[in-house]
Amino acid sequence: MCGIVGYVGGRVATPLLINGLKRLEYRGYDSAGVAVWQPEALVIRKCVGRLSVLEQSLLAQPIAGTLGIGHTRWATHGEPNEVNSHPHTDCHGRIAVVHNGIIENYQELRAELQQQGHTFRSQTDTEVIPHLIEAELAAGAPSPEEAIRRALRRAKGAYALGILFHDQPGTMYAARCGSPLIVGVGPGEHFIASDVPAIVDQVRRVIYLNDGEVVVLRADSVAISRLDGTPVEAMIQAVTIAAEAVERAGFETFMLKEIHEQPRILRHLLARHEWQNGTVAMPDLALGAPYFRKLNRVMVVACGSAYHAGMYGKLLMEHLTSLAVETDLASEFRYRDPKIDPGTLVVAVSQSGETADTLASIRMAKTWGCKVLSICNVPGSTVARESDAVFFTEAGPEIGVAATKSFTAQLMAFALLSVFIGRARNEVGEAQAQELLVALRTVPDAIHYMLDRSADIRKLADKHHDGPSSLYLGRRFNYPTALEGALKNKEISYQHAEGYAAGEMKHGPIALINEYLPVICICTQTRDEVYAKMVSNMKEVEARHGRIIALATDGDVGMPQLTEDIIWVPPGRDEFSPLVNVVALQLLAYYAAQARGTDIDKPRNLAKSVTVE
Ligand code: G6P
Numbered sequence: 001m002c003g004i005v006g007y008v009g010g011r012v013a014t015p016l017l018i019n020g021l022k023r024l025e026y027r028g029y030d031s032a033g034v035a036v037w038q039p040e041a042l043v044i045r046k047c048v049g050r051l052s053v054l055e056q057s058l059l060a061q062p063i064a065g066t067l068g069i070g071h072t073r074w075a076t077h078g079e080p081n082e083v084n085s086h087p088h089t090d091c092h093g094r095i096a097v098v099h100n101g102i103i104e105n106y107q108e109l110r111a112e113l114q115q116q117g118h119t120f121r122s123q124t125d126t127e128v129i130p131h132l133i134e135a136e137l138a139a140g141a142p143s144p145e146e147a148i149r150r151a152l153r154r155a156k157g158a159y160a161l162g163i164l165f166h167d168q169p170g171t172m173y174a175a176r177c178g179s180p181l182i183v184g185v186g187p188g189e190h191f192i193a194s195d196v197p198a199i200v201d202q203v204r205r206v207i208y209l210n211d212g213e214v215v216v217l218r219a220d221s222v223a224i225s226r227l228d229g230t231p232v233e234a235m236i237q238a239v240t241i242a243a244e245a246v247e248r249a250g251f252e253t254f255m256l257k258e259i260h261e262q263p264r265i266l267r268h269l270l271a272r273h274e275w276q277n278g279t280v281a282m283p284d285l286a287l288g289a290p291y292f293r294k295l296n297r298v299m300v301v302a303c304g305s306a307y308h309a310g311m312y313g314k315l316l317m318e319h320l321t322s323l324a325v326e327t328d329l330a331s332e333f334r335y336r337d338p339k340i341d342p343g344t345l346v347v348a349v350s351q352s353g354e355t356a357d358t359l360a361s362i363r364m365a366k367t368w369g370c371k372v373l374s375i376c377n378v379p380g381s382t383v384a385r386e387s388d389a390v391f392f393t394e395a396g397p398e399i400g401v402a403a404t405k406s407f408t409a410q411l412m413a414f415a416l417l418s419v420f421i422g423r424a425r426n427e428v429g430e431a432q433a434q435e436l437l438v439a440l441r442t443v444p445d446a447i448h449y450m451l452d453r454s455a456d457i458r459k460l461a462d463k464h465h466d467g468p469s470s471l472y473l474g475r476r477f478n479y480p481t482a483l484e485g486a487l488k489n490k491e492i493s494y495q496h497a498e499g500y501a502a503g504e505m506k507h508g509p510i511a512l513i514n515e516y517l518p519v520i521c522i523c524t525q526t527r528d529e530v531y532a533k534m535v536s537n538m539k540e541v542e543a544r545h546g547r548i549i550a551l552a553t554d555g556d557v558g559m560p561q562l563t564e565d566i567i568w569v570p571p572g573r574d575e576f577s578p579l580v581n582v583v584a585l586q587l588l589a590y591y592a593a594q595a596r597g598t599d600i601d602k603p604r605n606l607a608k609s610v611t612v613e
Contacts, residue, residue, distance in 0.1 A: 097129045128155070172190070205236050293424055297344040348376075493598060567588070
């Protein structure tokens with residue numbers, strides 16, 4: 001949800017801003033803008049549409065200057081047009097602000113400022129910030145940073161801000177509350193950015209700002225303070241990701257690259273959590289076996305794909321331990337009255353570690369005295385920092401908006417954690433745990449096998465992509481897979497797709513079935529009692545002339561009698577089949593999107609990191 005980059009130092013700012021914003025386009029891409037300090041004024045350039053429009057404009061008419069802030073927008077308040085694009089300014093164009101987040105009390109602040117004579121140009125919530133700062137300076141704030149602190153003490157909601165003042169050459173200001181912001185530290189220069197990948201090719205050291213901090217950056221100094229003015233010591237940390245991790249590496253899209261990275265990532269996770277002392281190793285987990293032994297309940301909270309991973313986690317944990325496990329959407333969980341006590345472990349699943357609802361759920365859980373374990377992909381993210389223990393999925397930066405590698409890494413995290421907890425509670429025997437691990441180790445190769453079948457999957461996508469809708473059916477472990485497959489399809493191909501528990505088909509979706517509806521049936525759990533039920537459901541689809549696309553296990557001789565459109569999956573343990581099946585569905589969605597000509601890495605209206613409610 002909106003990306004921010006800022007620069008102060010000795011180099012020309014705009015190429016650095018554009019370079020960083022390109023890596024943040026997954027956060028928003030409906031308009032973009034920059035503000036650059038020049039002796040005569042703060043020069044602002046904004047363009048509607050993709051960042052490339054702004055880039056072209058800056059190439060045609062460059063702006064010199066070594067101090068600047070930039071923004072790529074995902075509109076919340078006000079349609080994507082030039083006026084609503086950031087940066088926004090005060091009445092006289094002397095203060096420029098870029099913002100990620102939502103100022104919730106902007107209407108009352110705006111009304112108050114308008115009464116004082118401030119003129120507003122946009123429909124955004126952001127515009128109150130430069131005006132508030134202007135008002136605080138006019139009211140006697142002794143310095144720009146104090147004016148920022150006073151203004152922000154009045155703002156409610158979430159923000160990451162980059163701020164320039166025309167009368168403060170060589171100085172960039174930034175602040176954070178609820179939306180991510182980091183400072184990049186280089187020799188004689190500083191950056192601000194919404195996340196590390198934006199500047200990973202420029203700096204190797206960063207400072208993760210905390211909520212309620214304001215920072216003043218000059219080429220060679222950093223000064224952080226809290227909103228009450230108390231100084232804070234800057235904690236500089238090394239960047240752990242490589243610059244190449246945010247390149248496409250020859251793939252036509254980031255999403256395709258990320259799909260292909262999955263075997264390597266899962267192999268790496270398996271190696272990190274090898275067999276050790278009678279269980280899988282959890283080298284970095286701050287909660288140990290004694291804690292899990294006493295545990296009586298688990299509550300998993302997440303959004304989007306991470307929620308589907310959480311649904312799988314519930315099934316697997318229930319299967320391998322005696323724990324009562326529940327999974328809920330973070331956006332629902334935070335507004336209900338769950339009966340949770342300190343004996344409950346809250347598991348938060350989040351790729352970005354910045355999702356507003358997931359974060360709010362964590363904070364609620366902590367007020368109830370619960371421990372929070374997060375499954376997270378971004379070190380230094382807010383979710384990771386606020387959790388008692390973190391299982392890092394170590395999938396590397398995920399740039400494609402639709403989650404792929406982070407999702408399978410979350411499934412693997414749940415698999416390893418379930419075995420670990422089962423062992424800790426002595427509900428999984430040593431031999432059984434070893435068997436499970438052996439089965440898990442076959443998953444990366446099985447995914448390779450799926451990737452090798454890309455051409456076959458593409459043919460099916462070409463055949464079935466044109467309809468208005470599709471239905472995805474699965475049972476038990478593959479019910480979440482069906483939901484995730486449908487989500488991938490709608491996210492990137494814009495075809496309406498519905499994921500359903502196959503047993504529920506008769507309670508509604510069956511009415512949709514006709515000769516035009518592709519029905520993707522996940523029927524790979526051959527050893528599970530739900531296999532026969534799934535076959536019956538497929539027969540019901542067949543009887544109504546639905547276009548069945550089956551995911552079936554190699555050697556399943558009955559399947560070709562039901563349909564000719566089969567994605568063959570290598571055999572493996574039923575419990576772990578979602579890790580392989582979902583890759584087939586990612587590819588199916590990918591090629592459908594390609595056939596429909598969408599912008600796969602940046603699908604319309606979607607943001608990768610949802611930092612507002
Ligand atoms: C957005 C993304 C999804 C993601 C969800 C949760 O909707 O587009 O891909 O699954 O947010 O994000 P998180 O970072 O918490 O996993």
